[in-house]
Structure formats: C-alpha cells, structure tokens
Amino acid sequence: MNQEKEKESLQLDQQWVESIVEKNELNRFNLTHTDAPFNYFESFPEKIISRIQLEKNNTKHSAFKILFLYHYAKIAVAATFILLVGGLYLYDNASIKKSNIEIVSMQEIPNEEIINYVNNNEALAELDLDLAINKENAALESLGEIEIQKIQKAIIH
Amino acid sequence: MSSDQELIIQFQQSVNKEEVFTQLMRKHQQKVYYQIKRMVLEHADADDIAQLVWIKVWNKLDGFKMESEFSTWIFRIAYNETLNYLQKQKKQSTRLSNDDLFAYENASGSSDEPKSTEIQIALDSAIKQLPEKQRIVFMLRYFDGYDYEKIAGIMGTTVGGAKANFHQAVKKIEKFIKKL
Numbered sequence: 090m091n092q093e094k095e096k097e098s099l100q101l102d103q104q105w106v107e108s109i110v111e112k113n114e115l116n117r118f119n120l121t122h123t124d125a126p127f128n129y130f131e132s133f134p135e136k137i138i139s140r141i142q143l144e145k146n147n148t149k150h151s152a153f154k155i156l157f158l159y160h161y162a163k164i165a166v167a168a169t170f171i172l173l174v175g176g177l178y179l180y181d182n183a184s185i186k187k188s189n190i191e192i193v194s195m196q197e198i199p200n201e202e203i204i205n206y207v208n209n210n211e212a213l214a215e216l217d218l219d220l221a222i223n224k225e226n227a228a229l230e231s232l233g234e235i236e237i238q239k240i241q242k243a244i245i246h
Numbered sequence: 247m248s249s250d251q252e253l254i255i256q257f258q259q260s261v262n263k264e265e266v267f268t269q270l271m272r273k274h275q276q277k278v279y280y281q282i283k284r285m286v287l288e289h290a291d292a293d294d295i296a297q298l299v300w301i302k303v304w305n306k307l308d309g310f311k312m313e314s315e316f317s318t319w320i321f322r323i324a325y326n327e328t329l330n331y332l333q334k335q336k337k338q339s340t341r342l343s344n345d346d347l348f349a350y351e352n353a354s355g356s357s358d359e360p361k362s363t364e365i366q367i368a369l370d371s372a373i374k375q376l377p378e379k380q381r382i383v384f385m386l387r388y389f390d391g392y393d394y395e396k397i398a399g400i401m402g403t404t405v406g407g408a409k410a411n412f413h414q415a416v417k418k419i420e421k422f423i424k425k426l
Binding site for chain 1: 275365
C-alpha cells in the first residue's frame, strides 16, 4: 500500500517537473548511461580488489616493521644498558685494582729494600738539593740592596 | 544473483570475501558512480571518489548491522565522501565552470537537437543555480525514482526535508524557465 502511494507520488512529481520542462530537455542532465569510459565498470571491481590487497600487504609490512623495530629497539636499549652497567663496573674495578696494587705493592716491599733504595738514592737526592740551593742563591744574588732589605724586614717581622 | 543481505552475511562470515565483495560491487557500482558524478561532473574525480567509497565499504562492512538497506548505506557514504572531496577541492556545485557546462551539454539527449536553445540555456542556469542538496535530491527523485525515505537516508536528512528540497528545486527551475 505504501509502495503504491509512493509510486503515485513519484509519478505526480515527475509530471509536475515535466509540465515545466520537456522530458527531452531534462534527459540531458540524466548522467547515467553515456558518461563512463568504455569498459570502465567491467574492470572496476578488479581494480578495487587489487587496491585492497595492496593496502593489506602494506599494513602487514607496516605491522611487521613496527614489531621488528619495537623488538629491535628493545634489544638495543637492553644492550646499551648492559654495556653501560658493564662498562661502569669494569672501570670501577680497574680503578680499585690500581689503587689496591699500589697499596699492596707498598705493603709488600720489605724494609731492607726500602733502606737500600734510600741509601742508593741518597747521593742523587743530595745532588738535587744542592742544585736547588744554588738556584735559589743565584736568584738572591741578582736582587738589589733595597730588595734584600725589604726581604730582611719581612723575615724579622 | 544473491540478495544484498545474503552477500553481506557471507562477507561477514569471511566466506570468499573478495568474490562476495565483487558481486556486491557489480550490483551497485554504476549507481554509486553516477551519484558521485552528478556532484563532481568529471570522470577522473568520480573514479577517485568511487574507489575511496568502495574501500571504505570493505573496511566497514563487517560492522554493518543491516538496519538500513545496503544501497542506502553505500549511497550515504558516497554522498559524504563526495562532499568531503568537494570541500577539499574548494568546489561548489552551484559554481560550474564553462567546461562543466560543456559536459552537461554533451551529457545525453538527442544529438540531432540544437544544443543552444533558450530553454536549454535557462535549464542549464537553473540546475547551475540549485544548491547542492536540492540538485542531488532532484536528481535522485526525478532520474533514479527513489522514494523520499531513501533520499532522506542517503542525505542524512528527514523525509520532510527531502520533500522540501525537491519541491524547492522544482520551483527554482520553474522560475528560471518562466523568465523566458
């Protein structure tokens, strides 16, 4: 019943339009049967299916890339962390060992060796001392009388 | 050929999705294409939009609840996609270029009749001047013979609104023709 009413309504509308403009004139605007290129509709579904498949593959690749990158990123972060911690640990150990080596070495040296070292190097030490004294004397001799007096005053006070 | 509902159920059950979808396309592709073409006029644009529409349908068809007819649903998508496209292209359907008028003039109709009579010019202007919604409603009603409920579903408006748009469109055409 509704369909019949609608059909009637449609016919009335069409008649009304055609009373204003001839059907032939209106048909020029019915862009339905001459406007698609040849074979367009025959190949259209295939075109869409190909595009859908392409987009599916791209999505898979993207998902794979993201997964791979994410996985790779996790490994990279973990590796960096391990390297950092390991590096710090090794550096720390190396510093401790070095100082320990020094301490141990000092502690382990027998007294006799220390005495021998001092005795053997005493002469050299005296030489060094003499050199230092001569240097200072030379510096003092180059000073003027006024400067010497100033230094003497400073020492006394 | 199976009905739309049967095809959609098969699609949603993932039974030969591509084959089923192809059948749906063969049933509706022409009407979708021509609906779009009435708004954009050029084949290249209509083709682009039609492809977007069908890809959108593929992505959303699993969630389609069949509360409306499939054709209403897809025409609604086509209408919205075309509007989006036109907005992006900054085109207004009431502002047709000379090329578009040329397209209209060569659209259909007898090639024996003269192409530049006064009434044709007036009709061209009348259609040109119609706001987008009125033009689409007019086309869907007069040429496709859709009922107002279907038109309302496609346009996302009420039945009363669709009727009003159609009658407004006809009045405007009448006014233009009467000026002659």
